[in-house]
C-alpha cells in the first residue's frame with residue numbers, strides 16, 4: 001500500500017536555521033505556497049489520486065482559502081503544528097498550545113475534526129516521547145511523525161518498524177504510519193519524500209516502490225518549485241539537500257503517482273485489520 005501525504009508549508013519553513021526560524025522572519029518573505037499548491041492539485045487531478053494534507057496552522061491562519069480549497073476538493077486535512085518548531089526544542093506546554101491552536105484553526109475553517117498529525121522535521125525522538133500523549137489528549141488518532149532512521153532533525157531509529165503499527169506510550173495508543181525505508185546492506189535508506197525523493201533517480205524509486213509493500217510519500221509544495229529563493233546561509237550540504245532536483249520533481253512526482261496506486265490515510269486505515277497489526281511500546 002502506497003500513501004500520499006503533503007506537508008503544506010512555504011519555501012521558508014526550513015528548520016534549524018536562524019533566518020527562517022520564527023513568524024517574525026517568515027513575514028518578511030514572499031509567499032509561494034498558492035502557486036505551488038496549484039501544481040500539486042493539477043497533478044492529483046491528472047492522476048486522479050487522493051492525498052492527506054498536513055497543514056501548518058500558520059498557513060491556515062494567514063491563508064484560510066488554501067485550507068478551504070483542499071477541503072472543497074475532497075481531500076483530508078491533518079495538523080503540522082502552527083509554528084513549525086522542532087518538537088524536541090519545545091516543552092510540553094509549548095507543544096500542547098502549538099498543536100491545539102493549529103487543530104482549532106483548521107477545524108474552524110472546515111467544520112471537520114482534525115484526527116491526523118505530522119511533526120515538523122520528524123522531530124519527535126526517543127527524548128520527547130511525551131509528545132505522543134499530548135497528541136492523544138488533543139484527539140489525534142493517526143500519527144505520521146515516526147522517521148525510523150537517524151536524521152539531522154529528529155528521527156526515531158529505535159522504533160524498529162517502517163510499517164503501519166500501533167504506537168503505545170504511557171497508557172495511550174495511536175495508529176502510526178511511519179516513513180518507509182529501503183534496507184540495503186544494513187543501511188536504512190529513505191527515498192519517498194522531500195530532498196530524498198528529489199535526489200533519488202526515478203528508476204530506483206520505481207524499482208524500490210515495486211518491491212515495497214508499504215510506501216509513505218511526503219511531499220512539500222516547495223519540492224516542486226525550481227524558482228524559489230535560495231536561503232544563502234544554509235551550509236553547502238543543506239543547500240544541496242534543499243535545492244537538488246527541483247527542476248524535475250514535478251514530472252517525477254506525476255510519473256510516480258501515475259505508475260503506482262496511491263491512497264490517503266483514511267483509505268489506508270479502512271484497508272487494515274488493526275487487530276493483526278504490530279503493537280510497539282516506545
Ligand SMILES: [Zn+2]
Pocket residue numbers: 007009013080084119120121
Ligand atoms: Zn514541515
